[in-house]
Amino acid sequence: MALTLQEFTYALDPKTLPRIIQIQSGIYFQGSVYEMFGNECCLPTGEVIKIIGLNISKLSAEIQNDGPGSMCIELPLDYPGLFRIVADNEAYVSIGDIVKSLHIPNRLSQPVFKSTVNITLSNGNIQQGETIMFTSLGERNSEQFVNTEVMRNDKKHNFTLPLSLQGEFYECEDDQFYTLKEIIEWKLPKDRKRAVNLAKTSAIKEFTFCDLPENFKGELILTPVYELQAVMKFRKDIVHIPSSLDVEVIDVTDMYDINSFVQPLSINDIFNRPSSNFPIVAEIIEGPDQTVESLKFLKSCKEIIIHQAFQAKRILASEIRSDAQKHFLIPCTYNGKFKRRPREFPTAYDLEIAKSDKEQLHVVATKAFESHYEGLSTVSVGDQFLVQHRKTSEVIYGGTRKTVEALTCEKIEGKGHEPVLIPMCMEGGFVEVIHDKKQYHISEICQKFLLPFNVKVAVRDLSIGEDILATMLGLHLEEEITEPCLLITPLKNLSECWEIPVNRIKMSLQLLHRPDKGTEPPPAKTVVEEISEDCYYTLRRYVNATLHPPPRPPKKPLQPPSNPFKLESSQPKRPDASSSPKSPHVNTLKPFKPIKVISPELQNAMAECEFEKITSTESNLQKASPEQLTKEKEDDDDDDGHDYEYIEKDEVEDMRKKFQEEYIENKTNC
Template identity: 30%
Template sequence: MYFPFKCHFSLVAEDLPYNTIEEIVGLCPVGVDACGSFTFICQNELTIDTFTLPAGKQLTLLSMEVARNGERLARCQMVGQNMASAEILLPLTLRGEFYECQSDRGYSLQEIMSSSRLSCRQFRNTAEKNSGSLLIFSPVYEISNVVKFPSSLEVDVQDVTEQYQDLVFITPFSMTEVASQPPESFPTMAEILDGPEGNQFFNCSWFQELQRGRQVVLHACAPTTMILASTPKGRKGKQYFIISGGYGGRMRRRAREFGSVYELYLASSQSPGLKVSVTRHCEEVEEEGMPALSVGEQLEVLRITLMDRLGDKSGAAQKVECLICKRTTEEIALPLFMTGHFVEKLSDNKKYKLTDLISSSLPLDVKVVTRDKDLEKDPLMGLPALKLEETFTENMVLTSLPTQPDWCFALPVRWLQMSLCFTSDHLPWSESPERHVETVTEVTEKFYYEYHKLVSKTEEPPPRPPKRKPSSSEVPKRPSKSESKSTKLRSAVTKQLDNLSLGETKGKRAPAPPPPEDVSMSFYSPTTTEMQNSNMNI
């Protein structure tokens, strides 16, 4: 039977059930990275933690995730009443009676034959009326193996053009090899041979375009200065971005908040002359060397120094790192281990370019007040706050689609595992267009933590010194208890002993009575003589 190459076919849902979510992930006809491509239902009611999923609800498999405890989870979308959707996480070990739902998606012959999961399934021709008969595709000719030679491999080459004029040989390049090409190789047309598997690092629209067989335009490749940024945790959770230095929006600085003296020290080491205001009262702890701080007091960080702290009962003095700050006309010493609540004092209301801000010390808290006009939609505009954490240099390949050659996005070489080949197709323009570059890329939490694994870790704050143990001469004597307290406590113990029974030694022990409200935690313990007298009374 002959079909046009561009004909599409619908997948026929199987009647056999899946027993676990893990079976669905492993046996579903398309990869989990094909977002929204597999829908299923459960015939029985499911309970996940405190959430109950009714039987018969349709679930669409979106992606795979790994929890912090190492448990593998499947993120699924559920459509409720009034077409309202919600996402839930299902553990792969979840058991039930799951059935595949019929999908309206059409597959081309190339997609079917290039997938080992699809090639063994049944299809119907979407162009035929009444859905058509069931079809199973089998290749007539199939390449048994594809050998890829690294571009750096030294081989003996023999010209076989005359014998094999109908064959076209391609040279696959990884992203690293593309980035190593000379500048005169660009711009050029390229075809994606193997797209990136799954989407673990990017939350952006261009990633979905990196599919096998897709034509792209490669404009240039160069090291680019990028800024890693994050937002405070909000309703949508914490968001992460990498921003190019060419970002055209304007920002205002926001006052930073600090939760300890050590954080003040780190900030002051990068921004000398740091001034803060105390936002929460701190009581004085003399033996720890911590002074009292009142709300509204203004502090200016001066320097860090080592100071003697009161010694222990052996009389040995201890050296403690302290931050010297100016408070009005006096200098005070704040131990680095001291907790506190401070907010930075800012005196300007100026709008800054991103390049001006990164020339100073990072991190900085900012708010975008003017969007980048070169972007169709600036994802940073409207965010309540943005923290510019650090800068790094990344090799980027400037890319666009042939349908929109002037709208470019940058592919980070280190974070994309894909292969391409250069083609001889003509560039989609007669005259080089003015390029509009996506300068903001939203990344995932996994990208954020994987990046920090590659760079040096942030210094941990110094350990809190042990509290000084007062000598025996300094220990205050406890005041004698009043007659009423002693009598009340003795009566409580006597009442407990009266309730005991000699014949019930193997039963459960009666709970201890609660201490009186006006008695301290130093409980009364009857002497041996008193216990003997009590037993005689029994």
């Protein structure tokens, strides 16, 4: 039975690819035009085509507003914004309906639903209104099922639901933020529209052609527009066919030999092949649309040698600045040298994490904190501390003796040191005092110090034509990650070898033959890659997918509590989006701050630690910004020609006196 191409596309299950179709009623354009804008637009009757992929080429976005009517625009896939998903108000009628429509398992966050009726199972019941998280799929005795989790009384209960289970299920609210590409890949249900709210647009949106109104705050209804990737009998390249093309087709997969067509493979397909398949020569059928400058040879290169598939180590780094940050992936083979820059620590908990057995952590306070506990120290702006270790201490508050977590430090007073205890949860601010003037390779930093770490390039990498890191005033090395790569050499230049990231470069290749014996790969070229904000956000999200930010400590109550404050739940409460700087999903949408795991003991200590914010020092805090404390100090007469950024002890002492005088003056005026 013949179907329109649109009907065939909507009914196509990507898991069944490849499929072979035959054009029953073709479409032609007058003249010699065969392709328009890279898409196949002329298909003669009787043409046999092998469908190898199904992609979303763009999104149709219907703008929902308060006024009469609505407007429909096209939203490009690379639109640089973050979106929040609106829960689907249309019910799913079975578990199979949910599994068919959504991605399970999901790399970002598992789908969560509620049932309108009680569900009776052999190992227990799921009550009406309880949240059901879909975690994974399984099969037993030829029957498919989905594994789920239900939170009940702060405990997880696992249930197995057959796909045949009927009911009325509604999607729960999702409080995370997503890029448009992530929504397309993981959160766009099949055969359903997806409503989203635009949460943030990037500063680079002005370079993206889009009809979205300025400062738009409403709701968008997204509808995917598909295109088919196909291979034809007498062409090697991959063609892209719009699903809206006015042709009729029939599925003839069972009547043709699929292997008679060209066999294009993605680099992800090649990466997953056994190691015994390498090395191998491959022909590039379709090169990447976008790539870094150093890898642009792939667009014109015809054949390459793929030496091996491996996991490459990278350091995720960001430029140290308050606006328009740049983000980088730095290979461990980078040959430049770094010097240290001071780190900033928003809480005493961060100090405890950053301390090391290899060197003493020396910090200066940039924010005042008044302790209301007897036995715990009050901190003033400019105070210097040598960080020791965490300990449990008994203190008195409101006449009640309590046990709290505290950080033992040595407070520097002139030439002497005074032992002090400061609360682990204090909402203060500290900046590191650097005594180390050495230069380090990036591999040495990863071995000797804990990330995150602040550095600046002291000696650029001479093996790179243009070292983009050398122009940065400072870099925040966040963490070491691994990403799948292919090691390749272009056949036209056997003296070069490159690492190709599998997840961030899209190419189609055809495997040809084994290379000549003795073709050993030369050392891989070093490539420092600047990545987009969306790519950086995605990497940070996947790294921290299982981590939760620590809870915000409560403010000090007006009256001392008669009973110790207790958490209502042993599960950490999600921080408020408007006040938690550690959350990766806050409304300010600086979602890339490192997320730290916190022990249950420390959670309880933070929950019991009451304190009030000192608002009268607000002007002082602005003056004591990290930019001032880490201000670059240039010395043209330096022997090695490089400037070192660290805080001298005398400078810290002068700064401390200045801050204390300003603090006393402000308190007097208040």
